[in-house]
Amino acid sequence: MTRPSRISRAHILSQLKLAARKGDRVALALATEQMKMWAYSPRYWEKYLDLLAHPLARLIDLTVIKQGEKIARQKGWVKRKRAPSPPSRTRPASRPRRPRPPAARAASPTQPSLFPDLGA
Numbered sequence: 001m002t003r004p005s006r007i008s009r010a011h012i013l014s015q016l017k018l019a020a021r022k023g024d025r026v027a028l029a030l031a032t033e034q035m036k037m038w039a040y041s042p043r044y045w046e047k048y049l050d051l052l053a054h055p056l057a058r059l060i061d062l063t064v065i066k067q068g069e070k071i072a073r074q075k076g077w078v079k080r081k082r083a084p085s086p087p088s089r090t091r092p093a094s095r096p097r098r099p100r101p102p103a104a105r106a107a108s109p110t111q112p113s114l115f116p117d118l119g120a
Contacts, residue, residue, distance in 0.1 A: 007038065009047065009050065009051050012035060012051060012057065015030050017056065019031065031060070032060060032065070035057065035060060035065055039071065048071065
């Protein structure tokens with residue numbers, strides 16, 4: 001009896017977990033190929049974006065497939081940039097800086113004598 005050819009979210013995630021736990025390259029390759037099939041087919045975009053809720057699947061998308069953000073943008077699901085928050089009234093305004101005192105300078109600009117007793 002052969003396995004059904006349908007790809008499920010649970011099957012992809014189980015392969016990703018196996019690859020992460022045991023370093024199984026075959027499981028990683030299978031999961032990546034199945035994810036690519038979902039990512040490149042408009043028919044499965046919604047399933048693919050649902051799959052990206054899992055951190056391992058998101059990691060594969062960010063490093064290998066790179067389609068999640070593109071699909072979301074095409075469907076109009078991109079989050080808008082957050083507006084900067086208004087300044088809070090509870091925080092006091094920053095106080096002005098105090099001027100720094102001038103740096104101490106050397107007393108004489110010449111090099112000290114190695115033989116002070118000989119005096120010139």
